[in-house]
Amino acid sequence: MPPKARNQPNYYRASLGLKDQIAPAVASDYHSPLVDWMRANGHRLDIANLSFRLAKEFGFCYGVDKAVDMAYEARAKFPDSRIILTYEIIHNPRVNARLREMGIEFLSGSLKSGLSLRDIGPEDVVLLPAFGVSSPELERLRATGCVLVDTTCGSVVHVWKRVERYARDGFTSLVHGKALHAETIATVSQAQKRGGHSIVVRDREQAQVVCDVITGRRPPEDVLAFGEPSFSKDFDPARHLEKIGVANQTTMLASESLEIARMVGAALEERWGREALPEHFRSFDTICSATQERQDAIVELVESGELDMMLIVGGYNSSNTGHLLEIASRHVPSYHICDSGEMLSAGRIRHKPLGAKEPVETEGWLPAADKPLTAGITAGASTPNRAIGETIERLLAIRGIPFDPAELTAS
Numbered sequence: 001m002p003p004k005a006r007n008q009p010n011y012y013r014a015s016l017g018l019k020d021q022i023a024p025a026v027a028s029d030y031h032s033p034l035v036d037w038m039r040a041n042g043h044r045l046d047i048a049n050l051s052f053r054l055a056k057e058f059g060f061c062y063g064v065d066k067a068v069d070m071a072y073e074a075r076a077k078f079p080d081s082r083i084i085l086t087y088e089i090i091h092n093p094r095v096n097a098r099l100r101e102m103g104i105e106f107l108s109g110s111l112k113s114g115l116s117l118r119d120i121g122p123e124d125v126v127l128l129p130a131f132g133v134s135s136p137e138l139e140r141l142r143a144t145g146c147v148l149v150d151t152t153c154g155s156v157v158h159v160w161k162r163v164e165r166y167a168r169d170g171f172t173s174l175v176h177g178k179a180l181h182a183e184t185i186a187t188v189s190q191a192q193k194r195g196g197h198s199i200v201v202r203d204r205e206q207a208q209v210v211c212d213v214i215t216g217r218r219p220p221e222d223v224l225a226f227g228e229p230s231f232s233k234d235f236d237p238a239r240h241l242e243k244i245g246v247a248n249q250t251t252m253l254a255s256e257s258l259e260i261a262r263m264v265g266a267a268l269e270e271r272w273g274r275e276a277l278p279e280h281f282r283s284f285d286t287i288c289s290a291t292q293e294r295q296d297a298i299v300e301l302v303e304s305g306e307l308d309m310m311l312i313v314g315g316y317n318s319s320n321t322g323h324l325l326e327i328a329s330r331h332v333p334s335y336h337i338c339d340s341g342e343m344l345s346a347g348r349i350r351h352k353p354l355g356a357k358e359p360v361e362t363e364g365w366l367p368a369a370d371k372p373l374t375a376g377i378t379a380g381a382s383t384p385n386r387a388i389g390e391t392i393e394r395l396l397a398i399r400g401i402p403f404d405p406a407e408l409t410a411s
């Protein structure tokens with residue numbers, strides 16, 4: 001675990017004390033006066049025959065706000081030092097590209113600069129991303145003597161504490177998440193730190209396999225088909241599914257996480273009996289409040305019956321954005337785009353459909369320009385408001401509707 005002291009000379013876990021200094025740069029890079037105006041005016045904008053409805057909760061969450069601020073503060077505090085990010089600070093290409101423009105180097109991911117851990121020394125400043133790093137990686141970084149600026153979100157640390165406790169009490173941590181997602185890798189490393197075991201389940205289908213093994217309807221080996229990254233070392237499904245504590249990646253679909261916890265609890269009750277259940281089952285909903293609020297807000301919007309389509313803006317590798325798409329697409333045609341440039345024309349859009357690995361191009365996504373259109377809009381927790389404002393302006397432009405945001409926001 002990180003040290004208890006909030007900020008020590010070579011370890012920063014909270015603001016570096018330069019928030020006022022960096023605020024103008026952060027605002028200029030990511031804020032949107034148009035989005036601020038909509039927020040203050042009923043979350044709607046109606047121009048000619050095009051209407052927008054903005055979700056009540058959208059965009060940057062408290063964890064992302066903090067991580068971005070700390071990265072800008074680190075740049076301001078250590079102007080002459082090499083600053084290295086272990087991975088993307090959050091799952092948004094615009095934010096990561098901006099940090100690279102500010103001279104911050106990346107150790108891994110699509111922006112990696114070729115540096116390795118061996119190149120890092122006490123004179124370097126290393127930024128840890130909002131979803132944290134695994135426990136062994138943190139130890140290796142500490143050993144370099146570098147200055148650590150740890151932006152790990154408090155809600156992620158909260159999950160770590162939960163799975164650590166499961167491990168201490170002899171429970172296997174069953175994590176609803178994506179086994180290769182940086183946050184889940186970090187979380188299971190906490191469960192495994194003192195020899196504890198973990199299993200990651202991606203969805204209800206995998207949870208059902210685990211439940212069937214617990215109740216004896218399937219052989220234990222069936223669980224191993226999930227593949228290596230889903231298990232702790234030496235995981236034995238015949239022994240390590242007897243006592244289970246459920247947790248989840250903070251950005252999963254809340255309804256699915258709750259259902260998985262219920263399924264596992266029911267299977268353990270069937271196996272061990274109701275009275276013995278507390279000795280075999282623990283569960284704690286670790287979906288963060290920001291994820292929950294964004295999911296609740298999109299449900300409200302798509303169930304309003306007002307929308308012809310939904311636009312969801314966010315990085316294509318953003319888990320929470322993908323879940324917003326999952327909710328919306330049950331109700332209206334929905335498009336997950338990483339930015340406004342994906343709306344190629346009135347006839348063509350590039351977007352990432354539900355369950356797809358890569359974006360695709362779709363024709364005929366907009367009704368004819370003379371037909372009224374009401375578009376819902378929201379954004380994942382790592383998407384800056386500026387990307388939302390640009391999406392609105394782009395849609396107006398490709399429908400041929402003149403619009404000057406400066407006139408609106410000045411009124």
Ligand code: SF4
Pocket residue numbers: 061062063064130131153154155156250251288289290291320381
């Ligand atoms: S989505 Fe939740 S856990 Fe992730 S950074 Fe935001 S507040 Fe923290």
